[in-house]
Amino acid sequence: MEMIKVEDLAFEYIRRNEEGDVESINRAIDGVNLNVKKGDFIAIIGANGSGKSTLAKHINAILYPSEGTVWVNGLSTSKEENLWEIRRSAGMVFQNPDNQIIASVVEEDVGFGPENLGIPTDEIWERVEKSLEAVGMLEYREQSPNKLSGGQKQRVAIAGIMAMKPECIVLDEPTAMLDPEGRKEVVSTVHWLNKHENITVLLITHHMDEVINADKVFVMEKGKIVMQGTPREIFSRVDDIKRYRLDVPQVTELAYELKKAGLDIPEGILSTDELIRVLEKLRISQ
Amino acid sequence: MIFLQIVFDHIDYIYSSGTSFEKHALKDINLKIEKGEFIGLIGHTGSGKSTLIQHMNGLIKATSGRIYYNGEDIYEKNYDMRSLRSKVGLVFQYPEHQLFETTVYKDVNFGPKNLGIDKLEADIRTYEALKMVGIGEDLLDASPFELSGGQKRRVAIAGILAMKPEVLVLDEPTAGLDPRGRDEILDQIASLHEESGITVILVTHSMEDVANYVDRILVMNRGSLVMDHEPREVFSRLKELEEIHLAAPQVTYVMHTLREKGFPVNTGVTTVDEAKNEIIKGLKL
Amino acid sequence: MIRDITIGQYYPVDSVLHRLDPRLKLNGTLLFIISIFLFDYFYGYIAVTMFLVSIIMLSRVPLKFILRGLKPIIIILLFTTTFNLFLTQGDILVKLGFLKITKQGLHSALFMGLRLTYLILGSSLMTFTTTPNQLTDGLERLMWPLRRIKVPVHEIAMMMSIALRFIPILLEETDKIMKAQMARGADFESGGILKRAKGLVPLLVPLFVSAFRRANDLAMAMEARCYRGGEGRTKMKPLRYAGRDMIAYFILLLYFAGIIFISIYEKYFPYFDFI
Numbered sequence: 114m115e116m117i118k119v120e121d122l123a124f125e126y127i128r129r130n131e132e133g134d135v136e137s138i139n140r141a142i143d144g145v146n147l148n149v150k151k152g153d154f155i156a157i158i159g160a161n162g163s164g165k166s167t168l169a170k171h172i173n174a175i176l177y178p179s180e181g182t183v184w185v186n187g188l189s190t191s192k193e194e195n196l197w198e199i200r201r202s203a204g205m206v207f208q209n210p211d212n213q214i215i216a217s218v219v220e221e222d223v224g225f226g227p228e229n230l231g232i233p234t235d236e237i238w239e240r241v242e243k244s245l246e247a248v249g250m251l252e253y254r255e256q257s258p259n260k261l262s263g264g265q266k267q268r269v270a271i272a273g274i275m276a277m278k279p280e281c282i283v284l285d286e287p288t289a290m291l292d293p294e295g296r297k298e299v300v301s302t303v304h305w306l307n308k309h310e311n312i313t314v315l316l317i318t319h320h321m322d323e324v325i326n327a328d329k330v331f332v333m334e335k336g337k338i339v340m341q342g343t344p345r346e347i348f349s350r351v352d353d354i355k356r357y358r359l360d361v362p363q364v365t366e367l368a369y370e371l372k373k374a375g376l377d378i379p380e381g382i383l384s385t386d387e388l389i390r391v392l393e394k395l396r397i398s399q
Numbered sequence: 400m401i402f403l404q405i406v407f408d409h410i411d412y413i414y415s416s417g418t419s420f421e422k423h424a425l426k427d428i429n430l431k432i433e434k435g436e437f438i439g440l441i442g443h444t445g446s447g448k449s450t451l452i453q454h455m456n457g458l459i460k461a462t463s464g465r466i467y468y469n470g471e472d473i474y475e476k477n478y479d480m481r482s483l484r485s486k487v488g489l490v491f492q493y494p495e496h497q498l499f500e501t502t503v504y505k506d507v508n509f510g511p512k513n514l515g516i517d518k519l520e521a522d523i524r525t526y527e528a529l530k531m532v533g534i535g536e537d538l539l540d541a542s543p544f545e546l547s548g549g550q551k552r553r554v555a556i557a558g559i560l561a562m563k564p565e566v567l568v569l570d571e572p573t574a575g576l577d578p579r580g581r582d583e584i585l586d587q588i589a590s591l592h593e594e595s596g597i598t599v600i601l602v603t604h605s606m607e608d609v610a611n612y613v614d615r616i617l618v619m620n621r622g623s624l625v626m627d628h629e630p631r632e633v634f635s636r637l638k639e640l641e642e643i644h645l646a647a648p649q650v651t652y653v654m655h656t657l658r659e660k661g662f663p664v665n666t667g668v669t670t671v672d673e674a675k676n677e678i679i680k681g682l683k684l
Numbered sequence: 685m686i687r688d689i690t691i692g693q694y695y696p697v698d699s700v701l702h703r704l705d706p707r708l709k710l711n712g713t714l715l716f717i718i719s720i721f722l723f724d725y726f727y728g729y730i731a732v733t734m735f736l737v738s739i740i741m742l743s744r745v746p747l748k749f750i751l752r753g754l755k756p757i758i759i760i761l762l763f764t765t766t767f768n769l770f771l772t773q774g775d776i777l778v779k780l781g782f783l784k785i786t787k788q789g790l791h792s793a794l795f796m797g798l799r800l801t802y803l804i805l806g807s808s809l810m811t812f813t814t815t816p817n818q819l820t821d822g823l824e825r826l827m828w829p830l831r832r833i834k835v836p837v838h839e840i841a842m843m844m845s846i847a848l849r850f851i852p853i854l855l856e857e858t859d860k861i862m863k864a865q866m867a868r869g870a871d872f873e874s875g876g877i878l879k880r881a882k883g884l885v886p887l888l889v890p891l892f893v894s895a896f897r898r899a900n901d902l903a904m905a906m907e908a909r910c911y912r913g914g915e916g917r918t919k920m921k922p923l924r925y926a927g928r929d930m931i932a933y934f935i936l937l938l939y940f941a942g943i944i945f946i947s948i949y950e951k952y953f954p955y956f957d958f959i
Contacts, residue, residue, distance in 0.1 A: 160577040161548050173908050197910050205908040212901035215909075217694070217816045217849045224920035229910040237920045255696055259852055262444060273909065289575045292444045292604045294644055319577045360578035363607060363649035363671060370675045376682070385649060389656050396662070396682060458863050481869065489867040497864040499889035509886065513869030544893070558868055 114187060116281050116313040117172055117203070119147035121181035124167055124336075141167040143336035145181075151280065154307045154314045156324035156344075159333030160358035165317045168333070169285045172315065173205040186280060201230060203281040204274030208289050210266035211258075219261075219269050220245065220254040226277040237276075244275035247310065248302050264295025268302055275306070281313040282306070288320060296320060321348075322362050325383045332357055349381030364388050403470070404566065404598055405432040405455060405487075410464035412450055412622075424450045425461070426622040432600075434565075437592050439609030439630075440602045442619035443644045448602050449492075451619065452568045455600075456487035485514055488564030492571045494555030498543040503534065503554050506543050510562040521561075528561035529554075531591060533583075549580040553587075560591075566598040567591075573608060585612060607648045610634070610669035618645070631667035650674040657681070695812040699744040702813045705929045706822030712936050713810045719940060720802050723947035724795055731946055735939055736802060745812045753808040754801065761800055769793035816848035818921070825923050838914030846902070854895060861890050 124142040129135055141164045149155050159165045170176040171183045174190040185203045188195040204226075207213045216222035220241050227237045245251040248268040258266055267287050274282055284303065288296040300323045306312045316323065324330050330347045332340035334357045340347055348354065348361045351369045355361075361369070368382035368391070377395060382388050407430035413423050424447050432438065442448045453459040454466060457473055457480045466473050473483055491497065500506035507528055511521035529539070532553040538546070543554055556572065569588065573581040589612050592599045603609055609616060609630065616633045618626035620643040626633050633640070634647040637655060654666045654674060664681040668674045701709075720732055740750060754761070774788030811819065824841035831837050862872065865886045872883055 160579060175904055175908060197912070200908055200910050205905075207901060207905055207908075209898075209901055211853055212898045213905035215846065215849065215902070215906060217845070221815070221817050221920060225906075225911070226909040228917055228920055229912065231916045231918050234918060234920060234922055237918065241920065257694070257696075258849075277909065293646065294443065321578070355579075358577055358579035364653060367650055367653065367671050367674050367678075370671060371678060374675060374679055376679070385652050385656065388653060389660065392657065392662070392678065392682070393660060399682065453863065456867060458866060481871075484867055485869055489864075491860065491864040491867070494864065496894060497861055497868075497886075497890050499886050499893075509870075510868040513871070562869065 114151070115148050115184070116151045116153070116186060117147065117149040117315070118184040119145055119168075119171070119181070120183075121146060122168070122171065122178050122183060123180035124164075124171065124176060125179045141336055142171075145333075145336070145338055147331065147338065149281075149313060149315065151313055152307070152311050154304070154326070154328045155316070156327035156330045157315065157317045157333060158319060158321070158324060158330060158359055160319070163333040163357075164336040165333045166285050167336075169205065169283050169315070169317055172203050172281075172283050174199045175205070197230075201226075201277050202279050203283055204277055204279040206267065206270050206274060206282065206284040206287045208286040210263050210270060210290065213270050214258045214266060214273075217257055217259075218254075219250065219256050219258060222258065222269060223254075223272045223276050226273055230277060240276040240278070241272075244272040245269075247275055247306060248272045262295060263291040264298035267291065267295070267299045271299075271302060271306070275310075275312075279312065281315065283315045283317075285317050286319070287316075288318060288323065296323065319359065321360050325362060332359070334358075344383060345381035347381075348383060402434045403431055404434045404468065406430070406465075406467040407454070408465040408467070410454060410461045410466065412454070412459065413462045416462075424622050425454070428464070428624050430617070430624065430627070432566075432598065434598055435596045436598055436615060437589075437613045438598075438600045439613035439616045440600055440619065441604070441606065441609065441616060441645060444604075446619040446643075447622040448619055449570060450622075452489060452570060452600065452602060455566070455568060456484045456489050458484075458489070485510075485562045486564055487566045487568060488559040488562055490556050490559050490567070490569045490572060492574060493552075494558070494572075495543075495548070495551035497558075498551060498555060501542060502540050503529070503543050503546070504539040506554060507557045507561050510558050514562060524561045524563060525557075528557040531560055532557045532587060549576055549583070552576070552584065556584075564597070566600065568600045568602070570602045571604070572601070573603070573605070581608070588612075606634070606646060610648050618643070630669045634669055635667055693811065694815050695745045695749060697744045699742060699813065700928065701739065701743040701809075703928065704813075704932055705923055705925055706814050706818040707826055707923060708925075708929050708932055708936075709810050709814055710819075710822050710826060712932070713807055715936055715940050716806045717803060719943045720799050720806075722943055723950060724791070725947070725950035727950055728943060728946045729795070729798065731939075731943055732802065736805060739809060740805075743809055743813050745809070750805060750808065750812070754804055757800070757804055761797060764800060765793045765797040768796045817845055820845040820848070821919070821921065821923055838917075842914075850898065853898075854891070857894055858887070858891060861887055861894075 122142055122145040123140060126139040126141055127135055128137045145168060157165045157168065167176065171178060171190060172185060174196050177191055183190045185199045188199055190199055214222050215225050223241045223244055224237050227240050232240070242251065245254055248271050250265060250268050250272060253261065253265065258269060261269065271282065282303070288299050291299065303314055303316060304326060307314045316327065318324065325344045327344055330342065330344050331338050332347065339357065340350070340353065348365045351361050351366060362383065364385050365382055368378050368388050372378040378391055382391065407428045410425055410428040412425035413421065415421050428451065440448050440452070450459060454461055460474070468483060468486070471478065498506050500509060504525060508521060508525045511524045534550065534553055534557060543551060546554065559567065572584050572588070576584065585608060588599060588601070591597060601609060601613060614629060616626065616628060616630050617624060618633060625643065626636070634651045637647055637651070640647055648669060650668060650671055654664055654668045654677065657664050658666050662681045664677045668677055722728065740747065769785060769789050770783055772786055772789035772792050774786035776784050777787055777790065778785045820841045823844070824837055827835065827837045870883065870886050872887070875883065
């Protein structure tokens with residue numbers, strides 16, 4: 114069964130003037146279809162304002178479709194009785210690390226979700242400990258979140274989701290406000306959870322180097338999905354990617370430029386090692 | 400002729416001194432900046448970059464040491480701090496969070512109005528600044544809060560440019576923007592530097608960003624200035640950079656590894672274009 | 685400056701005091717505050733001081749840190765003591781021109797100063813040893829009966845704990861916006877009241893915008909984590925009185941009874957009868 118299934122989704126922001134008449138309609142999502150299998154690591158990239166955050170909020174039932182349907186774990190987000198089960202099974206991590214930590218002590222924040230679910234106290238403690246351990250933040254459990262770095266705060270936020278035992282995590286630009294080190298921390302934590310806890314991951318970002326290890330990448334523009342495929346397939350189309358206000362990793366671009374200059378290099382090189390290997394082979398064959 | 404614009408002479412900054420929260424944020428910083436330079440300031444979060452740039456326009460006063468601007472000691476008793484703040488324009492991180500006026504025009508006009516120059520001159524500067532950052536006339540009367548993220552940021556930068564600073568310091572001007580938005584802002588800053596000869600100091604985490612634009616890089620670590628060289632020299636010290644949690648651009652890694660494997664390539668390479676040429680040259684040999 | 689404010693901060697060490705139930709600490713603080721206002725005489729203060737010193741020692745919070753909490757109120761403290769010292773009528777001790785110090789003035793200045801200091805020390809000790817969350821939990825439980833008369837107890841407690849979490853963030857933000865506007869030539873320091881009030885607009889508008897944005901984000905994050913009010917919610921750290929809390933209550937009552945005894949005793953047998 115699919116973890117997430119999005120069918121013909123459209124979402125409109127309607128702006129009204131003071132009299133309540135419709136002033137303008139902005140179609141933030143326009144006919145999106147998307148399937149995510151259990152255990153997948155999916156990345157969604159797109160320029161600012163391409164609709165990727167709006168899409169993410171649908172999966173957590175924070176927004177409801179204007180048209181079409183979103184199913185999470187087989188439950189339609191349009192039905193109110195599914196609301197809490199959907200929010201439990203598809204946790205969401207937001208962009209600003211400060212604005213999603215509720216408590217003044219790390220462990221109490223991680224316990225916030227389970228408390229809302231009405232989990233018995235002893236089990237909350239177990240879950241908090243396990244979740245903090247999974248994101249590598251156990252030693253900070255009694256600290257104030259204000260003393261943590263951005264990357265650490267995001268890991269606490271992820272632990273807060275993990276404590277609700279979700280099947281899926283949606284991360285809405287979790288690294289946009291972090292430094293390179295914080296970004297690495299967060300992305301490798303998410304990969305670890307995907308691999309070892311079999312959590313389905315939906316990572317939204319505009320840092321291209323964060324998506325090269327995803328199972329599948331979706332590119333959004335103006336509310337539509339305009340490209341999809343493996344990272345290699347996506348990044349071999351450098352010109353298309355750039356047209357959508359995006360970028361490719363620097364090595365990918367270098368490989369692409371070399372290919373354009375006439376060197377025999379395959380498409381969609383993603384890592385430094387890969388490029389080196391190809392160049393070594395080229396030299397030997399010469 | 401070399402004209403020294405900013406000089407840091409043995410600057411130390413310690414805050415909350417005498418308590419358990421004491422922090423030595425800057426340690427013996429010595430620095431000379433010439434008029435018209437384009438400098439990248441790099442360092443891990445908490446390395447003291449932001450503290451350093453706030454010394455440049457007097458928002459933070461050093462615990463010890465002297466700072467000279469255009470040859471004058473800014474800690475001298477009668478020094479005009481407010482005029483220094485207009486000469487060294489500091490654009491903070493997420494500058495769009497400081498917008499407050501009802502229209503874009505009024506917001507950008509706030510800075511020059513505070514300078515006490517006549518209204519016409521302030522108006523001219525406002526128009527010029529908005530033009531420089533590529534905000535069209537159709538947006539002058541819009542509320543700054545209705546603009547897109549990238550537009551807001553450009554309006555905020557115009558707010559500083561309108562004061563006609565001699566030095567422009569930008570703290571992470573591309574944070575949170577998408578790749579194209581990032582390139583647009585950086586290109587605009589670069590052409591501004593080229594056309595008006597303004598001194599630019601770019602604070603950033605991203606080596607890729609600075610490599611393409613600046614001609615000098617300052618690297619900070621734990622409050623000390625640990626490197627001060629041109630980009631290729633800085634990036635050639637891969638090991639040292641990694642020790643202080645920084646990384647060179649990916650292409651630099653490619654070139655270093657190729658060199659180790661015996662390719663006849665120059666490792667002092669910082670951009671994709673340079674790397675491409677080097678590799679083609681190396682393979683043809 | 686903002687960094688100096690320690691009132692309301694939590695100091696994370698492990699001590700007996702830290703482990704006590706917040707309800708006990710809230711009640712205890714209340715009793716302590718009442719106790720310092722119960723009398724005006726010497727023995728009583730010895731008793732209160734001894735109690736406070738032993739609490740400070742038990743808390744394992746460094747004395748330096750505790751005293752720093754007094755810094756922001758030093759002006760108020762000086763003001764009240766001077767006021768009391770010079771403006772109380774009574775038997776004149778010293779006369780300096782039109783200023784005169786009376787016996788009663790000296791007495792009330794001394795005790796007023798002590799009272800204020802002890803009040804701040806006592807209540808800040810509570811916040812040093814109790815996490816804001818425990819504190820609000822404690823308040824929530826103590827106010828629980830008020831739910832009968834439709835007081836939204838859970839909501840108030842939740843609002844308090846969120847406020848406590850965001851105060852340091854908003855203070856930092858204020859500092860940042862202020863600096864950014866100063867870089868644009870804003871002036872927050874000179875001019876008359878009207879000019880200054882107008883000068884605050886560039887600070888207040890961005891601050892409000894940011895506070896609303898944060899509130900909006902936070903509400904969304906809370907809902908995304910299945911928050912739906914106090915109904916059906918369990919607690920990670922439910923409040924349960926332990927044996928040590930009973931002992932502490934006993935000691936507290938003993939202390940309070942002792943204080944009452946001393947205050948009555950002193951009324952009839954004043955130690956310094958010149959006061």
